Amino acid sequence: MRRNETSGEGTPGDMLVVEGLVKTHRTDGTEVRAVRGVDLRICPGEFVAVTGPSGAGKSTLLHLLGGLERPDSGRIWLGGRRVDILSEARWAALRRREVGVVFQFFNLVSTLTVADNIELPGLLAGHPPRRVRERRRELLTELGLEGKEDSTPAELxxxxxxxxxxxxxxxxRPAVLLADEPTGSLDSKGTREVLRMLSGYHQRGQTIVLVTHDANVASTADRVVTLHDGEIADDISFTDPPPTGQAAAHVVRLLG
Amino acid sequence: MRLALLALLAKGPAHGYELKQALESLFGSAYPQPNIGQIYVTLTRLEKSGLIQGEDVAQSGRPNKRTYTLTEAGHEAVAAWFEETSDEPRVRDEFFMKLALAPLTGAADQVGLINRQRRHYLNLMRSMTRLAAAEDRDNKVAQLLIEGAMLHLQADLDWLERCQEELE
Known part of the structure; x- marks a missing residue:
């Protein structure tokens, strides 16, 4: 069967398409099959949480989607373009413009100011410094970080x-935002803030794929993919509005 | 309901509707509104058992309202309630019974059961998240109730995960 290498499989509107993705980690002669045949289709503007127990392959899957690791087999299309076959350099260039990644431990450059940390990928992507600076100001305002531009990460x-x-x-302005346990090292206040921001960008149309082991975090997405042993065990799209009113009584009963 | 009403009356006399409002403002939107009929029935029973004393108060142009006061026995009942540790079962889990029995009956498969239950828990978790966002931030009791429910759900989901790992 001939496959279309440029426009992706299926509906042209898909943001991210993954077919038969397999990744095995090899350390000291032992093999761990982290991702064992994952098919996934993510539409523009979707907020997808990938969840499951540790070792289920969540982070590996996210790394594969961001080109941070290469699959053993399988195909990936980003915005209709086949990306798993790209060279390292072309992936790096693509990632800079099309994919944003957030990690559990922030991975900020400790010697740079907040402003420089934020602007760096913009400058590396070759955008005019003035525009990068404007965009940075805009983001700092949206994220409630005005006045912090000259701080270093350790001061925050x-x-x-x-x-x-x-x-x-x-x-x-990446097409897809990938977040790997973004609240994993935060307290409950920090978690709430970051989730509120993610929801906000989602509402403005940002496509987000978030990996978490925390069901509370996962439930802020509008779709939850559960991985088990490197395979998709379940894929739920929430049908809103959910039954709100007094849902706590479904779990905790206080009055007879 | 019985002891909640008694405890509210320990603060001072109140009538049925005031008690309903007190419960509502305590738990906010996190908990179902208490049914006024149920409150009146419970108050009548508490009065019969001598834990509260009712007194009709005349209102101009409206029917009398009945105000209740905690009796000596009522105060003792409230004190005893706070004294005893609450040892009700923390989890009543019919789902686990289904999961345990499924392979013996052949009537359902365990993976299907687990998936369906996970969806249910995640949906509840989602409504809880929305509830927490909609509820007044300053209503600590309501926020803690929601957080408690979320932690229970997280534990249920973790348990489900363990079941899936072990049973597959």
Missing amino acids: AGGEQQRVALARALIN
Whole structure:
């Protein structure tokens, strides 16, 4: 069967398409099959949470989607373009413009100011410095970080550092935002802030794929993909509006 | 309901509708509104058992309202309630019964059961997230109730994950 290498499989509107993705990690002669045949289709503007127990292959899947790791087999289309066959250099260029990534431990450059951390990918992508600066100001305002531009990451609280990382990931207006346990090292306040920001960008149309082991975090997405042993065990799209009113009584009963 | 009403009356006399409002403002939108009929029935029973004392108060142009006061026995009942540890079962889990029995009956498969239950929990978790966002931030009782429900759900989901790991 001949496959269309440029426009992707299926409906042309898909943002991210994955077919038969397999990845095995090899360390000291032992093989761990982290991702064992994943098919996934993500539409523009979707907010998808990938969840499952540790070792289920969540982070590996996200790394494959962002080109941070290469699959053993399988195909990936981003915005209709086949990307798994790209060279390292072309992937790096693509990632800079099309994919934003946020990690659990922020991965900010500790010697750079907040402003420089955020602007760096914009400048590396070759955008005019003036426009990058404008965009950075805009992001700092949206993320409630005005006045922090000259701080270094170490001077900020965890939730603030993650918001800086979010700004950095969004500076080039990526088609897809990938987030790997973005609240994994935050307290409940920091978690709430970051989730509120992610929801906000989602509402403005940002496509987001978020990996988390936390069901509370996952439930902020509008679709939850559950991985188990490197395979998709379940794929749920929430049908809103959910039954709100007094849902706590479904779990905790206080009055007879 | 019985002890909640008694505890509210420990603060001072109140009538049925005031008690309903007190419960509502305490738990906010996190908990179902108490049914006024149920409150009146419970108050009548509490009065019969001597834990509260009712007194009709005349209102101009409207029917009398009945105000309740906690009796000596009522105060003792409230004190005893706070004294005893609450040892009700933390989890009543019919789902686990289904999961345990499924392979013996052949009537359902365990993976299907787990998936369906996970969807249910995630949906609940989602409504809880929305509830927390909609509820007044300053209503600590309501926020803690929602957070408690979320932690229970997280535990249920973790347990489900363990079941899936072990049973597959």
